Amino acid sequence: QVDLVETGGGSVQAGGSLTLLCTISGSVPGFRFGRITVAWFRQTPGQEQEGVAALNTGDLRTLYHHSVEGRFTIDHDAAVKTVTLRMSNLRPEDSAVYYCAAANMLIMGPLFDTRFYNYWGQGTQVTVSS
Numbered sequence: 001q002v003d004l005v006e007t008g009g010g011s012v013q014a015g016g017s018l019t020l021l022c023t024i025s026g027s028v029p030g031f032r033f034g035r036i037t038v039a040w041f042r043q044t045p046g047q048e049q050e051g052v053a054a055l056n057t058g059d060l061r062t063l064y065h066h067s068v069e070g071r072f073t074i075d076h077d078a079a080v081k082t083v084t085l086r087m088s089n090l091r092p093e094d095s096a097v098y099y100c101a102a103a104n105m106l107i108m109g110p111l112f113d114t115r116f117y118n119y120w121g122q123g124t125q126v127t128v129s130s
Contacts (some may be wrong), residue, residue: 009124022083022100042096042113051112
């Protein structure tokens with residue numbers, strides 16, 4: 001069993017910053033934190049889920065949604081099995097429920113393809129007011 005728990009969501013004014021933290025616990029055979037892909041997705045009511053940022057912990061390849069490039073940074077700490085999403089210069093359109101996800105492999109294809117992701121957190125709300 002692998003569990004993901006997101007923390008750090010909240011409300012902020014436009015232009016502000018938030019850092020989301022995803023803590024990964026548990027294990028299953030073959031799941032090694034140094035050889036997985038982790039990502040943050042977000043979703044608003046009535047909209048499809050979209051990939052925000054992804055990271056291969058093995059080769060450190062990253063991918064960002066075009067709307068967050070230069071404002072968001074994904075990082076990880078293998079020692080404590082956490083994944084962070086640092087968000088700055090937030091905009092009202094960044095408001096959403098943010099989900100942490102992990103794939104039990106290094107994804108070589110599209111990093112935002114949700115079919116690769118085995119484990120998901122329950123989400124944390126981010127609200128940006130204008």
